[in-house]
Amino acid sequence: MATSANTLPVRDFYDSLPAEDKKSFRENVRVLSGLEYYQFTYRLRNNTWTPLELRAINKYVNKRGYGVVLIS
Numbered sequence: 001m002a003t004s005a006n007t008l009p010v011r012d013f014y015d016s017l018p019a020e021d022k023k024s025f026r027e028n029v030r031v032l033s034g035l036e037y038y039q040f041t042y043r044l045r046n047n048t049w050t051p052l053e054l055r056a057i058n059k060y061v062n063k064r065g066y067g068v069v070l071i072s
Contacts, residue, residue, distance in 0.1 A: 010057060010070045011044055025060065032056035047072050 017025060030040050033056040043049050049057070049072040057070050 006067065007069045007071050009047065010049060010054075010072065011047060013061070013066075013068065013070050014044060028060045029053070029057050032059060 014022060014025060026037075026040060029035070030037065033053045035043070035053065043053065054070065054072060061068060061070055
């Protein structure tokens, strides 16, 4: 559920991506934040992102020009 016009929870954003973009998002965030695959999926499922991980996620999202800020 979005809290304003330009913010989304990470899970909602991820679920809205096509399959090929999900893979790109997953791999880029993992590289930027140093997460293992299982850590990424755990945090996505449980919405337990650290501030450092959220910065890495938002860096990727802004670089790709999606125009949203992701929140936990």
